[in-house]
Amino acid sequence: MSLKPSLTGLDQARIIERDEHPISRKQISPNTLKVLYRFKETGFHAFLVGGGVRDLMLGNKPKDFDIATNATPEEIKRLFKNARIIGRRFKIVHIRFGREIIEVTTFRAHHDPQNEIADDASRRQIRGLDSAHSSSGMILRDNVYGDIDQDALQRDFTVNALYYTVDHFRILDFSTGMEDLDKKEIRIIGDPATRYREDPVRMLRAIRFSAKLGFSIEESTQRPFDQLGHLLNSVSRARLFDETLKLLAGGHAAVTFEKLRNFHLGPYLFAPTLEAMKQVELPWGKLIDLALENTDKRLTMGKSVTPAFLFAAILWPVLKLHLTQPVSPGMNRHQHFIQAANQTFLEQLNYTAIPRRVTSVSREIWELQYRLERKNKRSIEAAFSHPRFRAAYDFLLLREQAGENLGALGQWWTDFQNGDTKRKIQMITAVSRPSKRRRKRT
Numbered sequence: 001m002s003l004k005p006s007l008t009g010l011d012q013a014r015i016i017e018r019d020e021h022p023i024s025r026k027q028i029s030p031n032t033l034k035v036l037y038r039f040k041e042t043g044f045h046a047f048l049v050g051g052g053v054r055d056l057m058l059g060n061k062p063k064d065f066d067i068a069t070n071a072t073p074e075e076i077k078r079l080f081k082n083a084r085i086i087g088r089r090f091k092i093v094h095i096r097f098g099r100e101i102i103e104v105t106t107f108r109a110h111h112d113p114q115n116e117i118a119d120d121a122s123r124r125q126i127r128g129l130d131s132a133h134s135s136s137g138m139i140l141r142d143n144v145y146g147d148i149d150q151d152a153l154q155r156d157f158t159v160n161a162l163y164y165t166v167d168h169f170r171i172l173d174f175s176t177g178m179e180d181l182d183k184k185e186i187r188i189i190g191d192p193a194t195r196y197r198e199d200p201v202r203m204l205r206a207i208r209f210s211a212k213l214g215f216s217i218e219e220s221t222q223r224p225f226d227q228l229g230h231l232l233n234s235v236s237r238a239r240l241f242d243e244t245l246k247l248l249a250g251g252h253a254a255v256t257f258e259k260l261r262n263f264h265l266g267p268y269l270f271a272p273t274l275e276a277m278k279q280v281e282l283p284w285g286k287l288i289d290l291a292l293e294n295t296d297k298r299l300t301m302g303k304s305v306t307p308a309f310l311f312a313a314i315l316w317p318v319l320k321l322h323l324t325q326p327v328s329p330g331m332n333r334h335q336h337f338i339q340a341a342n343q344t345f346l347e348q349l350n351y352t353a354i355p356r357r358v359t360s361v362s363r364e365i366w367e368l369q370y371r372l373e374r375k376n377k378r379s380i381e382a383a384f385s386h387p388r389f390r391a392a393y394d395f396l397l398l399r400e401q402a403g404e405n406l407g408a409l410g411q412w413w414t415d416f417q418n419g420d421t422k423r424k425i426q427m428i429t430a431v432s433r434p435s436k437r438r439r440k441r442t
């Protein structure tokens with residue numbers, strides 16, 4: 001048996017006893033409890049941390065549970081056969097129970113970028129020893145392990161740095177998390193500018209949590225946004241895509257989008273859209289707002305949302321702007337559309353990656369807008385039997401709700417879907433224009 005490191009750093013915490021906080025074990029998923037107890041039985045220390053504790057403190061249902069421990073990723077893997085180490089930049093362990101994934105991280109230590117070139121002898125004092133910063137101070141890798149108090153100071157916001165333990169069911173607060181929960185404030189831990197230089201995505205996370213929790217962003221936490229927002233340009237497009245999905249598919253997309261714009265961070269994710277909205281007069285900003293509100297409503301009702309629909313809405317003004325360009329000679333309307341859609345995605349890809357599985361569906365939703373114009377029997381049938389019909393129809397309704405005059409097209413499709421076969425045939429006949437061949441014969 002290896003000797004388990006004892007837990008140091010506890011003396012730095014304010015301890016909130018069982019009867020001084022509202023969290024009960026019943027609110028924690030059985031699998032999470034199983035993991036916490038397994039660590040305890042095997043001599044390690046493990047805590048519920050992050051959104052799990054924060055949301056339970058606020059009386060909300062956590063989205064998932066994160067655990068922090070003094071066991072290393074390798075030790076965790078040995079303890080749980082369903083564990084998998086993922087990530088390189090920031091090693092974490094996923095313990096999977098069917099559909100539930102519990103994210104476990106080893107306590108991080110503070111590490112000064114200056115020390116990265118320290119000699120081997122001094123580096124050997126630290127466990128993990130794998131960290132790297134860019135010249136601007138951005139954390140490239142962060143796998144230096146430490147004590148719980150150090151771990152707390154590496155977390156982003158005070159309300160995300162509360163630790164719950166099954167040992168006496170206490171909460172440990174190493175910063176001002178409890179106080180800020182009361183004040184309803186998102187406050188970054190440490191020096192704001194340094195923390196944003198280490199990881200610019202923290203600025204987006206501040207917006208996300210502020211929108212989700214209805215908290216304000218504390219003054220010194222928001223002050224650097226204007227000056228340091230541009231650091232988001234150096235974050236990988238793939239990570240920005242992931243973060244964008246969290247911003248928009250977290251149930252508070254409408255408020256989040258508004259806050260992103262108010263805090264001047266919108267252009268680092270959606271510059272093409274915001275630019276296009278300035279240039280075009282039609283109500284496409286309204287369309288985006290409605291799409292985001294609908295998304296939030298769907299999520300509240302437990303329905304799913306597709307990123308493709310969101311991107312179709314957000315990029316609609318950009319597409320429309322490109323479509324106002326004159327059609328090149330020799331190009332038909334469909335080719336013109338393809339070119340405009342390609343350009344739209346290409347511009348957005350400068351800001352966020354978007355996987356092809358997403359763009360291809362957004363493209364179909366756009367393309368179907370033309371087919372829904374009901375030119376003839378064939379196009380009506382093709383649109384109706386298309387796998388994206390429902391999404392395209394929803395999109396059409398949004399366009400009308402936003403103020404586009406489409407001659408009650410949405411209502412036509414609503415009636416069409418509700419009608420029986422006989423009614424459908426009647427409706428098709430009523431709007432179908434005779435085909436060219438038939439026109440010639442008559």
Ligand code: ATP
Pocket residue numbers: 049050051052063064066154155156157160161199201202
């Ligand atoms: P939710 O899961 O509800 O979106 P969360 O607070 O649990 O919110 P996660 O992204 O799951 O957020 O991260 C878990 C915890 O890890 C956070 O609460 C925070 O303590 C820490 N954390 C995550 N990302 C960062 C970051 N970029 N910088 C510092 N700490 C972070």
Ligand code: MG
Pocket residue numbers: 050051052064065066
């Ligand atoms: Mg979480």
